[in-house]
Amino acid sequence: MNLLWLQSGGCGGCTLSWLGSEHGSLFKVLADEGVELLWHPSLSELGVDEARDLIARCADGRAAVDVLCMEGSLLRGPRGSGGFHRFGGGARPMIDWVR
DSSP, X not given: OEEEEEEOBSOSHHHHHHHTOTTSOHHHHXXXXXXXXXEOTTTOOOOHHHHHHHHHHHHTXXXXXXXXXXXXXXXXXXXXXXXXXXXXXXXXXXXHHHO
């Protein structure tokens, strides 16, 4: 099962709670459950360009995503465009990646 974790308007509290859980090493728990973490904004080693490429492959179906975790709220301003939050400083708003 492939998990893609994105983050938008939030503080990262979900990630901190997940890392501090009492269930043991996060990566061991995921592996034991057959979950591959494709990308996480704080935990993955991919640079922003590599991450943007991976997310583009997920968005257009070239890479399988079984679970999308969206940490934080999707910022919609100004005027519903989502332009106030662009993934990795790119041209495309985060809300478009999620759509």
